[in-house]
Structure formats: C-alpha cells, structure tokens
Amino acid sequence: MKITRKDFLRLSGLSVLAAGAVRTFEAAKAAGQSAIRPLRGSGGAPRKQLAMAIDLRKCRQRPGCDLCMKACRDAHNVPVIADPRHEVKWIWNAPFAEVFPLEQSAYTERNYTGSPLPVLCNHCDEPACVRVCPTGATWKRSEDGIVMMDWHRCIGCKYCMVACPYEARSFNFVDPRPYIEHINSDFPTRSMGVVEKCNFCAERLAAGKQPACVEACPANAIAFGDSSDPNSPVCLALSASFSLRRKPELGTGPNVHSIV
Ligand code: SF4
Ligand code: SF4
Numbered sequence: 001m002k003i004t005r006k007d008f009l010r011l012s013g014l015s016v017l018a019a020g021a022v023r024t025f026e027a028a029k030a031a032g033q034s035a036i037r038p039l040r041g042s043g044g045a046p047r048k049q050l051a052m053a054i055d056l057r058k059c060r061q062r063p064g065c066d067l068c069m070k071a072c073r074d075a076h077n078v079p080v081i082a083d084p085r086h087e088v089k090w091i092w093n094a095p096f097a098e099v100f101p102l103e104q105s106a107y108t109e110r111n112y113t114g115s116p117l118p119v120l121c122n123h124c125d126e127p128a129c130v131r132v133c134p135t136g137a138t139w140k141r142s143e144d145g146i147v148m149m150d151w152h153r154c155i156g157c158k159y160c161m162v163a164c165p166y167e168a169r170s171f172n173f174v175d176p177r178p179y180i181e182h183i184n185s186d187f188p189t190r191s192m193g194v195v196e197k198c199n200f201c202a203e204r205l206a207a208g209k210q211p212a213c214v215e216a217c218p219a220n221a222i223a224f225g226d227s228s229d230p231n232s233p234v235c236l237a238l239s240a241s242f243s244l245r246r247k248p249e250l251g252t253g254p255n256v257h258s259i260v
Helices: 005-031 056-060 066-077 106-112 130-131 158-162 201-208 212-216 231-238
Strands: 050-055 091-092 117-120 138-139 147-148 223-227 256-259
Touching: 005 130, 005 223, 050 056, 050 117, 050 231, 056 130, 056 256, 106 130, 117 256, 138 158, 158 256, 212 223, 223 231, 231 256
Parallel strands: 050 256
Antiparallel strands: 050 223, 091 117, 138 147
16 A cells, blocks of 8 residues: 555654544543643642633624634635635634534534634643654743744654644645735744744733733623632633533643533
C-alpha cells in the first residue's frame, strides 16, 4: 500500500496523540470529571488557568450574529479566504451536531438546528498540539495556561494540526495578507507556510483589556477569567448553569465551555 506524506503525518500525529490521550484519560478518570477542577501548582496551590464560557442561549437570541468573529479577525489580522481548503479560523461557527455529536437530544435539536455555535482553541490543560511540536513553536504558558504560538519558530510540519482533536489550528496555504479586511498594525501578520490559532488575546490581556470577542459581544454571552478563582466571571457563569466541553473523554482538559 502506498503511503503519502499526508498519511504519514496523520498516522504519526495520531499515534503520539493516542499515547498521550491514554495517559491523560487515566488522569482525568482519577481526578473526576468536574468541569472547573482547579489545576495545582508545585506547592499545591491552585494554578491560574484562563478559561471561557460561551452562553449559547444568549447567542441563539441573535441569529446570524458574528460580531465576536469579526472582532477577532480585526484584532489579529485573520484573513477571510472563501476557498474552504485555505480558510484560516481563530473563532468560527459550527453546527451543534458536529461540535457535540454525543450530546444531541430533543432539546438541542429543537434549539440548535440551524443555529451554529462559536468554537475556538480550548487552551487545553494537556494540549496534544504542544506535545508533538518538534521546534517548541507552540507551548503552554505557565503563568496563565494560554497555549501560545511563535510563528517564527513554526516550520509548517502540521504535526500540531493532526494532533489537535478539535481542528482548532489552521495552516496558511497561501499568503494571507491580501485577504485581510482591515490591517491592525499593532498585531503581526503571518506568512504562507505557518500554523495559527486563537491566542486568548494574550496581547490584549497584557494591556489590561478583555479578549476582543468578549468585549465585542452585545449580549454579554462570553464570560472569561481564571478558572482557579471561584469568583471569576467564568466560574460564576459556570456555577449558575449547565455546560458542555468538547470531547472531555480524551483527557485533554478543554478550557472552553458552552452553556446550553
Ligand atoms: S484545542 Fe487543539 S490547538 Fe488548542 S490547545 Fe487543545 S489541542 Fe492545542
Ligand atoms: S479569545 Fe481573542 S483570539 Fe481567541 S477567539 Fe476570542 S477574540 Fe479571538
């Protein structure tokens, strides 16, 4: 059987992911399935981990709204490329059945058919993408748990894209610059041949601002903050309502929650 380069990358990534997933799944089982279980630092104190909760009930009240996505594109020079093979996604809309295939019910069918929901990188506790990157171009930041990218170190091998179980990473198959609607000169543009994804607005947080999507939402549907702080907006939102995370059974520990 002939194995193409693409098959090789996919198989290598899947085996690394499978090995990591078994270990992290065991850890998740041992620790229970609490969605806002705080991580522990070296001294046993809760470790800061930024997280997001998107209230889909509020999103549903505004059919067709994409202001969070537009704000993210404008803040980060994300190109708009019509060809789906070359699309670059930081935060995007997907059907409920695709995002939560095991969580469908009469309720979700009634309320979410035709109502796509926003999805983004989960800034996982155990990011499979970080585990496979051969150059250290992506890493989990110790101070707040953001999974970062350094485009200068990315060699475009796409291992991280294969390893991520959420398709949260995009590859620049073409030069993205001609497809940027409004260039933000305060944020770098990327070149062809590198991977990119949501950065939880690390540059805005450093300036004391909220993430662009959080700020742009007119319905206050997105809560953001430290999941180790029970009084943070994200913990308060999650303690008041039922929420789902994508594929928690993999043990990746996703930090984006959808309130349904
Ligand atoms: S969602 Fe994917 S890209 Fe984001 S941290 Fe998790 S594994 Fe990495
Ligand atoms: S947190 Fe920032 S980078 Fe991530 S989706 Fe929201 S606006 Fe985009």
